Amino acid sequence: MSDIMDAGTAIAQFHALFDQRFDAVRTLSENGHRVAAHVGGDVPAELLIACGYVPVELCGDPKGDAETGDRLLGAMADGKTRSILHRLLEGANGPLDQLIIGRDSELLVRLFYIIRALRKIEPDQVAAVPERVHFFDLLHGPHRSSGLYNRVRGRALLKLLETWSGRPVAEASLRQAIIQCNVNRRLLQQVTALRRQRPARLTGADALAISSSARFMPREQHSLLVSALLDTASGFPKLDGKRLFMTGSAHDSLDIYRAIEKAGAIIVGEDFDWGDRGSALLVEEGAADPLDAVIDRYHFAPPASAKFSAVARARYTAEQARQAGADAVVCFIYNGDPAPRWDVPLQRDALGSIPLLLIDNQDYGGVDTQSLYDAVTDFIAQFA
Amino acid sequence: MTISTQPVRKTRQSRITSSADAYLYHREWFQRVRERVSAGEPFAIVSAETPMEIFQAMDIPYVPVQWWSSIVSAKRKAPAYLNALRERGFPDDQEQYFSLGLASSYDRDPESAPWGGMPMPTMIVGDPREDNQGKIYELWAREYGAHYYPFERAIFNDAPDQWWELGRHRWDEMIDPAVLDLHVEESRGLIRFIEQVTGRRFCETRFKRVLDLVNEQEEYFTKARDLVARTVPSPITVTDTFTSVMMPQWHRGTEWARDKARAFYEEVEARVRNGEAACPAEKVRLAWFGTGLWFNVDFYDSFIASHDAVFVWSMYLGIAADGYARYGEDPLRTLSARYAAFVQYLTMEPWPSAWYVKEAELHQIDGVVILGGAGPFTEAAFHKAGVPTLRIRGHNVDSRQWREEEIRAQVCRFIEEEARLHAERRRSR
Numbered sequence: 001m002s003d004i005m006d007a008g009t010a011i012a013q014f015h016a017l018f019d020q021r022f023d024a025v026r027t028l029s030e031n032g033h034r035v036a037a038h039v040g041g042d043v044p045a046e047l048l049i050a051c052g053y054v055p056v057e058l059c060g061d062p063k064g065d066a067e068t069g070d071r072l073l074g075a076m077a078d079g080k081t082r083s084i085l086h087r088l089l090e091g092a093n094g095p096l097d098q099l100i101i102g103r104d105s106e107l108l109v110r111l112f113y114i115i116r117a118l119r120k121i122e123p124d125q126v127a128a129v130p131e132r133v134h135f136f137d138l139l140h141g142p143h144r145s146s147g148l149y150n151r152v153r154g155r156a157l158l159k160l161l162e163t164w165s166g167r168p169v170a171e172a173s174l175r176q177a178i179i180q181c182n183v184n185r186r187l188l189q190q191v192t193a194l195r196r197q198r199p200a201r202l203t204g205a206d207a208l209a210i211s212s213s214a215r216f217m218p219r220e221q222h223s224l225l226v227s228a229l230l231d232t233a234s235g236f237p238k239l240d241g242k243r244l245f246m247t248g249s250a251h252d253s254l255d256i257y258r259a260i261e262k263a264g265a266i267i268v269g270e271d272f273d274w275g276d277r278g279s280a281l282l283v284e285e286g287a288a289d290p291l292d293a294v295i296d297r298y299h300f301a302p303p304a305s306a307k308f309s310a311v312a313r314a315r316y317t318a319e320q321a322r323q324a325g326a327d328a329v330v331c332f333i334y335n336g337d338p339a340p341r342w343d344v345p346l347q348r349d350a351l352g353s354i355p356l357l358l359i360d361n362q363d364y365g366g367v368d369t370q371s372l373y374d375a376v377t378d379f380i381a382q383f384a
Numbered sequence: 385m386t387i388s389t390q391p392v393r394k395t396r397q398s399r400i401t402s403s404a405d406a407y408l409y410h411r412e413w414f415q416r417v418r419e420r421v422s423a424g425e426p427f428a429i430v431s432a433e434t435p436m437e438i439f440q441a442m443d444i445p446y447v448p449v450q451w452w453s454s455i456v457s458a459k460r461k462a463p464a465y466l467n468a469l470r471e472r473g474f475p476d477d478q479e480q481y482f483s484l485g486l487a488s489s490y491d492r493d494p495e496s497a498p499w500g501g502m503p504m505p506t507m508i509v510g511d512p513r514e515d516n517q518g519k520i521y522e523l524w525a526r527e528y529g530a531h532y533y534p535f536e537r538a539i540f541n542d543a544p545d546q547w548w549e550l551g552r553h554r555w556d557e558m559i560d561p562a563v564l565d566l567h568v569e570e571s572r573g574l575i576r577f578i579e580q581v582t583g584r585r586f587c588e589t590r591f592k593r594v595l596d597l598v599n600e601q602e603e604y605f606t607k608a609r610d611l612v613a614r615t616v617p618s619p620i621t622v623t624d625t626f627t628s629v630m631m632p633q634w635h636r637g638t639e640w641a642r643d644k645a646r647a648f649y650e651e652v653e654a655r656v657r658n659g660e661a662a663c664p665a666e667k668v669r670l671a672w673f674g675t676g677l678w679f680n681v682d683f684y685d686s687f688i689a690s691h692d693a694v695f696v697w698s699m700y701l702g703i704a705a706d707g708y709a710r711y712g713e714d715p716l717r718t719l720s721a722r723y724a725a726f727v728q729y730l731t732m733e734p735w736p737s738a739w740y741v742k743e744a745e746l747h748q749i750d751g752v753v754i755l756g757g758a759g760p761f762t763e764a765a766f767h768k769a770g771v772p773t774l775r776i777r778g779h780n781v782d783s784r785q786w787r788e789e790e791i792r793a794q795v796c797r798f799i800e801e802e803a804r805l806h807a808e809r810r811r812s813r
Contacts, residue, residue: 072760076759105515107515113732113734114733114761116541116543116734117733117737117761120734121761121764121765134541137538139536139538141512141534143534143573144569144573145566145569145573146536148565148566148569149536149538149566149569152562152565153562306515307512307518308518309518309522310523311522311526338514339516339519341474341516342519342523343519344474345472
């Protein structure tokens, strides 16, 4: 019984951390950390850590106001990106010294150039955005030329970070940062393994809270917490329910997972950054050039929806769903997220006998969780 | 105030003979390509930002995705084709300018497909920039059993104030060297890929000639643009430019295209010299912001009869004038300077707004009609320059979204209540 209590407490603390994500920059800064805020998972955390920063990935707030983001981005972006822009312009993330925007999708490209244009045309509107804004243009093209380009961009980013931080980065620091991130990923892979057990030992919402909280706290600290959590794993509950795999849009809140799992399902895996995909690939630790190794890890990451081949994406989704032992797949897509819808027919083909429920045209800030609950309930009843 | 919304009669056949000639040439060319492909020759479908000069230098026929979608739309095929796309589980409401091509590939009946149908492509080459475009090209290539070559394009942090002034000769000051390097490498890769897949050889001498011809062609377009811009009343309307400009643009790098550009310029110049105007009583000069309304091209000139309002500007002649001519020593790098930042010119603020306002002022525009989803900066930039705007809902190839009467009424009201006032102020200056 005490083990279960300990496990419950250990899991609960990640939910508490997740709930504090909007205060992460402020809290870390007040505690003496130097924070490098970024948008997008393609910004290499290793480089930021090597330069003495705590990377904090900014996210949207589906429950918050997004009026300015809506006005400036409108139909050019999804609700999450509009929310991120709104929060940036409102200074809602706390004091930022620098901001790096990745190119995970073209939605982030638009976020970047809106900020760039505002700086030029209406500087008052971007008073809360740091002067130091950098667009990190990492490509995922299949050709060597993309890889060479990414190396140029990686070196430029490191040089910029050195300038910003006021100190050169020793190779040893970069290697240490690589190890730090790899340790974290290995621990999160153990979390993934617990989800994949039969019966599953963690809910999808628990797992998402655990993995994503690494993105707004020091990695070493997160690793200690995950390690402690894993020590309590024998006390994790055994969870019955239809095993679902999530694909489609990425999630930066737990609400959708909670609504789906309330219908009697367990989300045993997903193929986006804040979940399993984020820990799926390690950086090669013994590489002759650690910077190249870091860039390769992000360049050769498993296929997301945006920026990757539909065929490769479908294959990846199906592989992951099978490895997770999923009974079915839910493809949940937000309005304004243009890539995932094109994957669906190929994902269905690749999944074969595993059924896929498509829930699209969802409003980032206004998902009808009752309708979602009903749809999932009906869906899982079909293969009871 | 009277709002005149009744349908108006067509006002013209064609003011520019080179327009009809270009259309006929392209139609015959397309049929020849169908025959060549049937006989086993290679053929490519390419996006508009693909360095087509490479194909031209290797004598490989190609058609641009956007041109094909415009034909599909003009033939009123878009609704049925997009429905077919939806039936296969793909979205029918995203990137229709591109997905219409994929959708058209489901119709293999030469009797019903536009222009007898697309020849079987050897390859599809496109920029996977938008999150769904690469997937559309990939799926399209799979449908034909063709290769897909994703031509990667990078973007960069800085944005110059007046890119159109740097582009011709000082592009190396404007474009990040890493972005140019990538484009050069991607171009080399494309050449090698084409050599391997088709067995065709790349001749550097021919390539240089192609580049020279493109520059000659674009200089004629620049002269024509400048003439149209400064001549009141305007000698032509945008409908005269669509075919006259875009057919040579799609064939750029050939003697035919260069000669057609020259013929177009000479016709415009003759009309100016002879005092021939599209609308002799021209009162209002309008600009069309966005891609062409390909299923309804008559829309533009319909406001001549009702309001003496002339659509003088669209991006096609403007970008031909400012976006293409590139001079330099290294041929492949010079070619890359044409395309490496092309998308940024037109979509990534603050690059586009400054150019659109420059063009509006140059053309003495009284009102801008904006189709679809321009960002807020564009409208703000026009307003700051004192040019009124009207945003209309619709899509340039998806006719299902078009509400003719409603939009016509909006444009009429806009002309009568805003653009006309601007025109009166312009004329009084």
